Amino acid sequence: MKVGVVTFPGTLDDRDAARAVRFAGGQAISLWHGDVDLHGVDAVILPGGFSYGDYLRCGAISRFAPVMQSIIKRANEGMPLLGICNGFQVLCEAHLLPGALTRNHELHFLCRDQKISIENTTSAWTSSYSQGQEIVIPLKNGEGSFQCDDQTLAALENEGRIIARYVGENPNGSRNLIAGIANERGNVVGLMPHPEHAIDTLTGPTADGLGFFTSLLQSMAGK
Amino acid sequence: MALDTVAAATTSPDTKQPFLELGLKEDEHARIREILGRRPTSSELAMYSVMWSEHCSYKSSKVHLKQFGDKAVKTDALLVGIGENAGVVDVGQGYAVTFKIESHNHPSFIEPYQGAATGVGGIVRDILTMGARPIAVMDPLRFGPAEAADTRRVLPGVIAGVGGYGNCLGLPNIGGEVTFDETYAGNPLVNALCIGVMKHSDIKLAKAAGAGNLVVLYGAKTGGDGIGGVSVLASETFGASGPAKRPSVQVGDPFVEKVLIECSLEIFAEDLVVGIQDLGGAGLSCATSELASGGTGGMSVELDRVPLRDPSLSPEEILMSESQERMCAIVEPKHIDRFLEICKKWDVTATVIGEVTTGDRLEITWHGELIVDVPPRTVAHEGPVYQRPFAEPAYIKQVNSEKVNVPLPTNAAEIKAAVLKLAGTPNLADKSWVTSQYDKYVQGNTIQAQPDDSGMVRVDESTHLGVAVSTDANANWSYLNPYEGVKLALAEAARNIATAGAVPLAVSNCLNFGSPEDPGVMWQFAETVRGLADGCLEMGLPVTGGNVSFYNQTGSTAILPTPVIAVLGVIDDVRTRTPMSFDRAGLDLYLLGDTGEDFAGSEWAFMHGIRGGQSPQSDLQAAMRLNALLVAGRTEKIFTAAHDLSQGGLSAALTEMVLRHGVGATVTLKNAAIELLSETPGRVIVAIDSSKKDALLAQAVKAKISCTHIGTTGGDSLTINDSVIPLNELRKAHTETFPRLFG
């Protein structure tokens, strides 16, 4: 089970995402932003970080990387694709997901152990969680406020495409406490918090995040 | 204006030059003329002025810092000592760890965000230059009074800058300090520490060796940032009405530095450089003269090849520019193509600007004309050495004779009030408002971060080898007794390492003082260095390097002497570390170490406006025995938790422990007022399972450290004798301070 992890200039959490894939029993393949070859991977992760220094807008430049052409094509064919934090921002800029991520409402970068509830367990990335399961994983960003128009919001809600919601106080001003969403097909998921930083209690607040990666491997194995 | 060449300088010896404005004294200017046998060109004058500034040349501190070498303990663990960009220690399993702490004080007062950001950027580059991957940062910060309007200007900017730059680099922030004192009102202290890890074979040094090897400048383009920042800024105090000069402050771009890090590490992995130096204070003047000095020959540089952001810069300005995110490498011709290829992959500008020569001069040309021809060592290493006069200032005897009459709580209600007051005072209050602006998770190896006693990162994923770092300072004690004060800070930092069960290994230091032209300040400095050198020798910890920041004063009022000591330690298995606090009831609490009436310099005295008295006396032998006991507590699996006592004494330590996981404690003290509020050094609270009692007592006897049962864990309050303090109330007092002050 090969999972590609993309590195753009300025990507930070690629090694952590790769580690999480390995922890879950998969094989992590490093994908360079300038290389259109996806090296036969079965799924792709766009990790967190500050690609291109968040110049212009977060993810605005990364979305045009050569590797993204290949990824968009495969995603449109159903390949599982997970964008974490900056990766989520890239997916929105690339219009693989609707809406956009804007500046945290309180303007500060915020790093905290965040409780979220998993609201969609049909996606390849969340199938090993139970409906409504509450987990704690790190949230760390300055631009995590999910915004979209009313029509999009209604569609997301009605079609069950909210992957996860923040529990408790809204940490960044996201509409409807949205922490993560999926596309219509369900194979592309964007998530603001970082599951790759919660794979064991030695280095993370919990091991609750590992489920994102084991879900994927289980889903793919099932196919 | 015509280009001022060496030829022109030779034929016009009487040309007036603005050496005073550039910060050089008469005798220094005369010495330059003597070295060169002629007047310096304006470019040479620029180079000497920045490199001979206090910040770069350490001219006032050199004679004292020599003690770190003279009194150095012999240890195989020290792989690279003082003199290089950062010290390197062997931590076992073939790994070497490099760490250093530095200051960026004056720029942070002028432009808090960029001052702090570029401070982080600078120290990270120092670590990168050693051949290491930077793995963590820490930020000891000191500001004026918490309620002051200017603190509300400076603090949020500094925090945002440290976070903004460090987060973007992908470096977890694993600890730091935030201290408030009116002494820092016009002079905030922004010290930044970075840790890097590499294999022994990766260590890189700053030397240009091998005639014909190429000098390559890579990273950001050069602009007009911080021109003269070094010599003008760090050697001038601020006038009481505001900064006397307004030089341009450096502006950093962490994305460029992140890319620079990845690019450099790929270059290092392929062993493509012979020597390397980062461009920090004094920019190209420093990099070229340092590399040439460290090498075997000379160097020639074509300055016009330097890629510029601002094409209007003159050669003098280019030499003085402090544009960030630039490195200078020495590359053998056979490796240059591959070097440039890697830079291209990462979109990093890289330019060959010169080569190593067989001579012993540093020669710089501008469009073919020679504008600099100097012996590099005279620029980089043979700067002025001052024997600044120093004398014990009058205040010492006066404050040491002052009585410390602090009011003490006399009943249960007053005990409760004191504990709550300490919990909420800005120096001891919960710092989440600050630390939540820092990423502590990136790189996935953070084991301990704020509010733990030390930061800890795992170095090897399979063996779980790790390192721990702590920074500490106590300006109150240093003010009362500089010699003892620094030894106490050293012991404190080492104890913080040992509390988690790691073994202290090496020391770095950031010495923040007032003007060296003031004999009283110079005496504080001399005593501090003497104390630190003596202390490190006694504790067997080598000083691997550090930083001196002078001129932290407003008008003639110096800051309290603030030596910040960083201790690095190693732990063979991070999974076995002793956590800071307990998460269950039924454990027994013991206090290790004796408590006396030590209120001089304490937080309690500070809160009551009492600054005098006699500082505690350090007992480094006892400190070492305690550290050995703390490590044994981990290796023998005795401790469930351990927390060091420092500012705020037992009251603060208990507060921090019970709030960490929301499990209370019931504590019985014979003389609660003194035992809670005194700041006698050398004490730790440990929580153990009752089955470990005998083991603990045996270890304590072996270590000759007193061990006193003080209570048990459990419940939803902190109960001290008859004082019952519900955790909710304690948490509220502890956590509302920073949001109230800074929004």
Place this chain on the structure above:
Amino acid sequence: MAKIVVDVMLKPEILDPQGTAVGAALPRLGFTFAKSVRQGKRFEIEIDGDATAEQLAQVEKAAETLLANPVIETFTVRVEK
């Protein structure tokens, strides 16, 4: 030589915390004229010669694709003399 200016603003319905913060800071400094403040971005693009209709159309397209995110932002394009 001409200068084409693209001004980008967040759509009115999108929360603008930076603009809000600036608006809150003004009265603290004694400036009481502002009812509200919103913060945007300005791009200055230099071209050779005068701006043709075709060039402006290209700039519009670039603004839509890269300079602004149409999901949350609006933009205007004009030529500055």
